[in-house]
């Protein structure tokens with residue numbers, strides 16, 4: 001199917017909301033935390049799980065390329081763009097409700113919103129994740145983690161839709177085989193529609209204090225005032241990427257508008273006007289120099305699209 005025909009089929013599914021839900025030549029810099037990168041041929045933002053399923057069915061039958069994203073805090077779209085459809089999981093799929101001591105979160109719910117809900121309900125266990133940017137769906141996919149915790153510690157299970165939109169199932173956290181910044185979803189391509197977090201009754205004051213302490217730590221150690229996608233590289237076993245980069249003398253190194261953060265060498269920041277290619281060139285220089293200096297191969301955590 002040609003992209004124009006696909007657009008028509010998606011427009012039919014979107015009905016009255018089509019103008020809001022479907023964006024042609026979507027500037028992905030506006031939808032990603034790096035504030036850099038090219039355009040996607042189409043971007044669609046389904047408003048509920050049924051519409052998502054219908055759209056996935058149409059997309060899989062079209063033969064066009066497509067991929068899911070959430071808040072765009074761990075992806076970078078190449079300057080040449082993505083010749084396919086980016087499916088954005090956000091508004092409409094972001095409902096959060098309580099069941100017993102668990103929170104059931106629509107995958108488009110932002111981590112900050114989940115943190116607020118946990119605090120309001122006096123549920124403890126989510127504090128470590130409260131400052132991680134992004135959606136809960138992206139966090140499940142990445143097994144996001146911080147301050148000694150990972151999503152797998154609190155994920156009771158998730159409702160998934162297959163990438164072709166034809167099947168829906170509930171899996172336990174264990175079935176997702178969650179490891180360091182990896183889950184089985186990287187291979188299956190299944191889409192998270194809901195995540196069930198297993199929390200416990202806690203003391204609201206203590207939860208608030210812990211969240212605010214961790215946020216202070218984050219704000220003082222990370223270059224939060226510049227666009228980035230967080231730590232650019234995965235932590236190599238036995239090392240810290242930031243320390244390897246700093247020891248290789250790369251702190252502050254600039255390519256175009258991209259820079260190795262002066263505050264945290266594990267971050268590549270967009271100092272202003274960076275292109276995706278500035279960022280990728282800088283990443284390659286870092287990989288080569290760190291390898292020369294230490295023999296360690298740094299692997300990108302940020303997912304490169306296009």
Ligand SMILES: Cc1cc2nc3c(=O)[nH]c(=O)nc-3n(C[C@H](O)[C@H](O)[C@H](O)COP(=O)(O)OP(=O)(O)OC[C@H]3O[C@@H](n4cnc5c(N)ncnc54)[C@H](O)[C@@H]3O)c2cc1C
Pocket residue numbers: 033067068069070071072073074075089107108132133134135136137138139140141142143144145146185190191192193222224228229230231303
């Ligand atoms: C300043 C900053 C600090 C950060 N700190 C941390 C940190 O402490 N710890 C950490 O782990 N990460 C951190 N990150 C990275 C990022 O926040 C996480 O990886 C986050 O979980 C990504 O969520 P997202 O919704 O933005 O995902 P996106 O960037 O939109 O997508 C990331 C991947 O997840 C997939 N995906 C997204 N939604 C779904 C879904 N519903 N179903 C299936 N697949 C999906 C996408 O296909 C893509 O491959 C940081 C980023 C920034 C900018």
